Amino acid sequence: MLWPAVGALLGSSFPSKACVMGAALLFGILALLLVFGSPGTGSRLHSLHLKRGFEGTGRRYYSAFFLFLIFFCAGSFRGFFWESKMTKAAQLAAAGKTHLVALRVLTEPRTFPGRTLFTGVIVDDVVPGGLKAQGLRAAVTAYYTEDAGPLLPGDVVILKASLGLPRRAMNFGEFDYRSYLRSQEIFLEIKGTFVESRRCPLETKDFFTVLLGRTRRVIKSRIEETLPSQEGALLKSLFLGERDEIPDVVETSLKASGFYRFILVTGFHVDVFSSVLMKAARKLTRRYLFSRIATVAMTFLYASVLGWNAGVTRAFISASMRILAPCVRRKYDPLAGLSVAALVLAWEMPYPLYDAGLQLTFLGSLGSWLGKCLGKGTGGFSSAIWMLLFLWPVLAVRFGNVSLGAFLAGGAWACLSAVLIFLGIASFVLPGFSVIFGWLPFLLLRGALFASSFLSRVPLVSLGLPAPFAVEIAAYYVLLLALSFPGPGLPRYRSIARVAFILMASLTLFVSTFLRFYSPWPEVTFFSVGQGDCALIRYRRAVVLVDTGTAYATENTVLPALSRRGIRRIDLLVISHFHQDHAGGVDALLSGLFVEAVLVPPGTGKNVQQIAGSRLPRILEAVPTTGYTLDGLEISMLYPSAPKNQTVTLAAGKYEGENEASLVFSVEAPGGFYVEFWGDAPSEVISSVLSTNGLLYRKGVLGEKGRKMDIVPVVKVPHHGSAGSLVEGFYERLRGGHGVISVGPNPYGHPSESVMYAAKENGVSIWRTDLHGQITVRMVYGKARMLPFLRTGAGG
Template sequence: MVSRCTSDKNQPVSIFLKGENELKQPLVWSSLGWITGSLLCHWGWKSVSLYAGLAVGISVLGAWFFYQYRKGLLVTLFLVGLSVGAARYAYAEVNNHSAIAAVVGSNGETAAVITGEIVSRPQVDGDRLLFDIKVRQLADGRIRWRIPEEEIKVTVRLQNETEWLNAHQFQRYWKIETLVVLERPSPARNPGAFDYRAYLYRQQIHWLAKGESLDRVKILSADRDHLFVWMDRLREELGSQIERIYSPAYAGLIRGMLLGERERVDAEMEAAYSTLGIVHLLSISGLHVGVLVACLYFLLKQTGLTREKAALLVILALPFYVILTGAEAPVIRAAIMAGLSLLAVLFGRWKELLSFMALSLLIQLAWNPYQIFEPGFQLTFLVTGALIIGVEPIARQLPFPWHRLNQGIAVALVAQVVSFPVLIYHFYEFSFLSWFANLLFVPVISSLVIPVSTAALLLGFVHETAGRWLAGFSSLLLDLVHKGTDLLLEWSWAHVTWVPPTLLWVLLYSLAAIYLWISWAGNLIFPGRHRMLSGLCFICLVAVAHQAHLWGKDEARIAFLDVGQGDCTVIETPEGKVILVDGGGTPFFPRKPWQIRRDPFEVGKRIVVPYLKYRGIRQIDELVITHGDTDHIGGLLAVAERFPVRRVIRNPHPPGSQTEKRLLQTLAKKGTRIYTLSPGVSWEVEPGIKWKFFHPDPSRLIGTNEKSNNDSVVFLLSVFQMRIMMTGDMEREAESKVLSEWALPTVDLLKVAHHGSRTSTQAKWLQVLKPRQAIISVGRENRYGHPAPEVLQRLQAIGAAVLRTDRHGAVTVKIRPEGIRTETMLQP
């Protein structure tokens, strides 16, 4: 790199050099070493003594070398940070085990009576009471075991409205005793799915407990004077005040923004904001804490306090705000960052914000080293560090005459460039409108909505009418934001799914982003050429990620997803075409108002759509709806609302339920073509892939609108000479009809009909098809007894290898011209 003299317009030279100086700060190098050590320990040896010994040895050797030669300090700090970080991570791993497992075993479900103390804020979600408990005793039969305070998650099913009302009285630090069923958290059962077991492991939680009634919970004692209990009461009072001055449409959102009650925010609104990359606006994050800290600091300064005294008072107030808002990890992280920034002001070191950020990172990783794998943690520090280093140089290069506007644009651009790989790696989704949404809505929320809402809340205690007036103004602003988000969401082309990138791509992208920043902020010879080259490298890497779902596709992939008691199959061809066969579904049961949950489990939203995103799928070419049962179509509405569908193939029956009617209306509204096919229709999907339909015959239907299993769409898929029979929920009548009318070939793989019901998969059907593999899509411990023992016996008799989604999780079949390879998510 060669420097040269520049005019004032090229001021970024000094800023760039300043950024280089910032990177030489000791705490920055220590934090980088700590991160490196944590990752090395995660992927390698986990020996506390080894890493502790390295830390001591490197410290002594580095101190001697620096004393002798006045060199090597930063390298020493990096290596010491690496060793200490690895030792801390290894210590966490060695001690992250369950004492309960030694009593009840490692797997399966176990009934036990647990005694302990509630350590989280109890939440009522419809007919469930949720809280964490620190177990101190466990009774298994007649034996009572003492447990060294292991934390578990408890869900108590509320049986009636009286229990629902009583559940709202539960508080933290109550000591309780209750009968529960203990079970291990479920691992990810589908590719790309959220791994709940791994998530809880990082919180050192190894068990879930389920209680069947609040009547079985015995309250032993209640600590009503604990600081956290007082703050919980204060939060409830503040929440009630928000409910009084805001309309129901906005009260939950304001409670989420000001009090950290994310569970109060509407689930659909949260999903919409997440798509646009602005979900951080809906709950307490660094933005909210920063705004409130800035407002309080400004008000204290207006009273005549010095800068240092104002900063000190705000620092003292931060712990109470953390407790008030629930002391969740994002709030704690934001408060530590804000507090250390204020310390920088207090000690007159505000120019060393990067060092204080590094200190915040060290504190948090020392407390919980597993945070390094949390998306929120990664986004917080990557984006904050990039903003500290990168914004001002970029802002000075922008052509607009208003510096604030240049800064806002630079903030949005830097934040989006840095957050992009994190978002697509963890969430498989990124909107090209995210930068614009942040540029447009973040100033409104941070500069107007949060301060005005806070003022309305406080003013409401003094003069409720005045508080409602201010609340009305902030509601108007939020309404404008919502309309803006709705408008941006209509541009579906901009909201793209992405295959999670490889670590190599992340490394190359990071280097390209740094080169791009240097080419604009630095002082290079031939800057125009560097900007063009860096921009080209950056765009090429984004293009590679954008098309990653098509790269290296020399195989067809068929995924039988684990959707519980239902069916869903995703077929991807080598040329990138996507065939979706059914979409699972959750049975609907009428519920009373008190039983309705904030975000009830829905197969399409929780399983099918995340899998399609994970695979980078952006369009469904063919949607086969075998028949209209809820366990086959219930999840398709979420798919139809999220992805364009080119064509639908279904049986001839008219819609038999409101769910099916709504699905078909949604598809028709989006311009999807809907067809029914006659037996014998076939065509080539692409070279090497064909399918042929055998059933049903529109002129000779077997079933009825209410029971259409026997009119399920049945087809044979041929992929590179491999044959797969898809059967829906056909029963023996349909099997006999197909056998009598068609000379069926043997198949390599059979999707067993009707979840392995005894009314399907007759012996004659299997004798003709002779499948080598049989896939049964079935729910765990379902009430129907699927798969039937006689069906399993018939499959065993013909030598078929049976794979079941209840035991194996999702089953993925990869087909190449040379053969079939089958993978399962779980090992039974």
């Protein structure tokens, strides 16, 4: 079952084209014929295996390979089905119009002042414009007035709404909301005004979903009646999988202590629930088969109420197979349980390998199983260690840190969760129980919150780690698996292969770690921070940050992106001017990282002093026409030409610096690296700089071995591509170069069509952070490599 499961997961996550699948099937059939022989003939290869004493070895290997190909093709067909759904959703979103849309409410609506959120399915056959939309699920935000009545799962609501796609990650390390919703078969985001609601007969396919929604509503109301807010929110997360009502401070401590990820994401509490329930059922009844079937049925109901995410699905299938295996006189195989769960998820979940819950629950289960196999009597300690070893790359990529509390207190969290679940069920089923013993779950929940808060403050309980890249993850798992195989006793050729794998993986990890802290090639990364600016320049050991974007962008995009790269120190922070979209995150940046020096426009040094407080970096006020050198990087100031007085109000958080005072500078490095930063400079400033400095960049530079290397200019387009920054001659001088526009949704019409036209007419490739996401420009041997985060086509 293992190889079919692997094939199905790969096929559904990375669907291949029909020609590739056809070639794979043909190759598999030929391989199968080679092993078994054509009808009436023998197989020479199989005969050789028999003569050498490997009876059945070739047949088994080729059969596994054939099954892998078959299920890979089946998974690809399923992947194409999800792609068709995504294409339909993209067509609806591209229409860009407001429609009257009828939706059936599937989940318990969450109500906030003036709006309500729920998951719905479109019941219209077509929406205006002739596009088919029936059956598509959507995350719905309905804005309503005071006279709108309460919504129940199963109601049909009519909204005057716009259809769009959920927001996707635009930077490395950013949360991908679109991928998160896609794993729940939600492909659209609908926002609109409430028109009316109706009670309509349920369709058969929606009956079970709506029934579960109403059951969840009852459970939620019971919890709210019996428990205070924080304790109730924690119990809701255990019963309903809802984490929205957990306060941010509490959620942070739950993450650091391991409760959040060990229990709520991986589904391990479902494993414990089924085990405890099985023991209780066997004590309550002597009917062997009945107790096991009842346990599976109760686990199914609990998993249905909780929600069928990847962790819950894996836990239910594994628990069911473990419980029912003795009934058919079979011994439960953990790998078989994982394989069956993988086959189910490959069919039911869109692009399953992209889901964080699936990665965590499967790798954690594999690590635990391998730890038991290799532990030789060490039991749970070995399982916890191997689970940690298997999980930390995924935790680092998905969350930016590894919670050691999850492995130190994982057993305690799981047992506590099981007790709370049973107490909660007793409270729901037996109304008198909550009256008499309602204090017991309250004390346990309060104790869990206190313990998680205490653990989160323990030093090193949560380790912040840089996110490994794909090649590092592959090398790490190769090294881990190679070390798990015992060296002594292996045949000579396998022992040599094992040593070779260990050496290659170790070398890969060493080189990648070195390159993380030392950049041999100069590069600049323009972060996608919405309507704002922020860029990271790296060369050798130098780290320079130009602007910060808004405070929100700094906290939610810039700091996580720097942390995922392992950057804890900024050598130089350059602030072009003190507008909110350029310098709004200075305070957050100084709080989150060590900043050696800050370079600001003339006359504005005191403004940084007000923000920094006791965190005093070295403050440099830019000197006109002066150069700065930092480990091979040369920063040349081009503007302003003379100090200007500015009034900046920081206490209120409003930055009122003038665009005319924006710093304009260039950054150069060996190998033809040249980047211009223009801030929000208006046309008058741009004309002045061009008339003073000419082309600004040299046509060529002397490279290695005396070879002439062309410079490919890269320019951060002035003022987000506004029409007011367009100057005759600006793009003519950049022919063959690249322009980067840092822009987001805005009411100003940025970037201007005139700017886009001027760049295109002069052969300048335009890259936009709102379309391409984060954009990295790496100069390797005189060639500029453009590396956009989103592969939406070349700039133009």
